[in-house]
Amino acid sequence: LKAFLLQTAISPLGVAFMFLNTLTPKFYVALTGTSSLISGLILIFEWWYFRKYGTSFIEQVSVSHLRPLLGGVDNSSPSNSSTSNGDTDSSRQNVSECKVWRNPLNLFRGAEYNRYTWVTGREPLTYYDMNLSAQDHQTFFTCDSDHLRPADASENPLECIRVAFENIGMPEMLTKSGGYGVLAVSSCATAYILLAEEEATTIVEAEKLFKQALKAGEVCYRRSQQVQHHGAQHEAQHRRDTNVLVYIKRRLAMCSRKLGRTREAVKMMRDLMKEFPLLSMFNIHENLLESLLELQAYADVQAVLAKYDDISLPKSATICYTAALLKARAVSDKFSPEAASRRGLNTAEMNAVEAIHRAVEFNPHVPKYLLEMKSLILPPEHVLKRGDSEAIAYAFFHLQHWKRVEGALNLLHCTWEGTFRMIPYPLEKGHLFYPYPICTETADRELLPMFHEVSVYPKKELPFFILFTAGLCSFTAMLALLTHQFPELMGVFAKAFLSTLFAPLNFIMEKVESILPSSLWHQLTRI
Known part of the structure; x- marks a missing residue:
């Protein structure tokens, strides 16, 4: 009777084992193949969503829907409307950092942007x-x-x-x-x-x-x-x-x-800055710097920088990288990385490297355009400081000036990546400037055309769910392939795996059966 009751109690498990024993290898191939296909589709969607919006779809849905169920508090609720002064200052700083500025070197809509559209069929703005x-x-x-x-x-x-x-x-x-x-x-x-x-x-x-x-x-x-x-x-x-x-x-x-009338342009800009010195919103000094660099009037460029490269004035890629170019010009023609590694950097070389590091910290996207590691497009009419849009606008007009200075691009190529070792956590702490703003990617995507791949700094780590779905897809695909190639061997492994999986349950059932009286088992089986 005891054996009968035990067999009756565990009959669902017995039925499950009998069902698993009747399954053919084709079933396992179909099961693992379907799992691999579904996880692959999820992986493709997650990757597309991450590339477009910079976040994981599953993670976003989980945070927005599961957090309230788990007792999380919505940041937009009235109870959290009062923030500390530090949080308020931080939010104001983020807003100011994400402000877009008029590109002082913006092209002409009809004579340049529209001509590009006529030739390529692409909309640059x-x-x-x-x-x-x-x-x-x-x-x-x-x-x-x-x-x-x-x-x-x-x-x-x-x-x-x-x-x-x-x-x-x-x-x-x-x-x-x-x-x-x-x-x-x-x-x-x-x-x-x-x-x-x-x-x-x-x-x-x-x-x-x-x-x-x-x-x-x-x-x-x-x-x-x-x-x-x-x-x-x-x-x-x-x-x-x-x-x-x-x-x-x-x-x-x-x-x-x-x-081509560059000297005339310089005179007009100087007269304009003297006549209206308070109208700084047009940033005419950046137009003047570019024209002076075209004339190779480096002493005049240094004089303009002495006035506008001030700690109390807002910085720009033009200011920082022009200062770096002038200091690099003094040493770049004789600079050799092999010689510098043997004897160390002298004072002038150290100043040039520090200026490059300062410029790269302000806008880390510029070097790839100057070194032609990334293709240029027409600059937008507005730029985001420290963003990819500002880097494009600067490199579009100043690449020729860097090429004109012998060895300047070589010095930049050898030293610019060292900046990132000085600021390992750029979103939390800066070195010479404020921490890098986290809003640049979103603003740049709105300013730059769709056919341009926006440069992102720092590179975002892949979300957990993308890695998880990639691993799941690869694992199930491998199981499907092995089951198709070695059906009998994989069947043995599957049965052994299921036996191991149900072993704790069998052990618990045996312990329960030895402890509980047979009359109770009889009542449970009747239920």
Whole structure:
């Protein structure tokens, strides 16, 4: 009776063993193959999601859905709305670090960006970037008192410009009913700016239109300058006219630079900086640095750096890498890594290496473009400081200057990677600058076109679930292959594995059977 009760109690296990014994090797092949296929599909999706969004889908879903069930607290809840002063300062710092800036060397929309699109069929600018440009134009070229102008009686050109900039990237809306003709006839400086930026297909055409804009802009500037103290509205108009005039002169200087009249461009930039020293938002000194490097006027470059490479002023890749280039120029022609390793670095070489390390810490993406380890694209109209977009904008215009200095790229190639040994945890602690911001990848993906592979620093470690699914896929695929090739041997291994797996359960059942009375077993079997 005892044996019968035991057999009845463990009959489910017996049925399971009988079922497993009847399975053929084809079943195991199908099972392991299906598992490998499913895990492979999960791996592909996880990898795609990680490359696109920088995080694991399974991990993201687990955190967002399982954390509340496990007692986690939502960071956005009102109970956590009050933060410490340190957290507030940190968040403000992150916001300022992720601010995008107008590219001071941005190309011309019609004469350069559109020509690239005509040739390659690719769009070099993103909608986000163009929308930021539209917002900049509205900020610089319009004011609240525009509707009070006399031109409002007929076709208000300022209103046309406002609408045009709101719909920037879609100039066909103004071609209806001679829209561009209306703008061109009017003596509106911003109308000529729009034509020069959007419609001019060559730099020569753009320069002609900017010269016409300069005439109209100077008239408006002198008129508003005389009445700027007559009220807030007149002051706003004068501020707007000042921005328009500075923008026109800066773009004219850039036209001269692109047409080979570099000395003329340098003079225009210097005059502009003397006339409007407080308008630092245009970063005209970066245009001046690039033009001086083209003239190989390194003493003048050093003088500009002495003024703008100050601890109290915001840094940029142009400032840091130009300073590194000047110090590298003093030693690069005679620099030899073999000789330096034998005798050590002298003072000048040490200064050059430290300047390179400083520049690389500020923006670690630049060296790969300067060393042509990564292909360049057209720079965006806005850049994120310390991001890939700023690196592209700098290398696009300054690569030729590094090539012109003999040995500079060789020195950069030998020393730039040493920066990362000085800052092993760049997101937590910096060496000469603040810790590297964690928001650069997201902002750069919005600023740079889809066909460009965004450079990410520091390289993100693969999430656990990608490694897990990769291991699971490989293991099940190997089992499927072995089962297909050696069915009998794998069958023996499978039975041995299952026997080992159920051995603890059999042991527990035997112990329970020896302890409990047979009458209780009888009642359990009846249940």
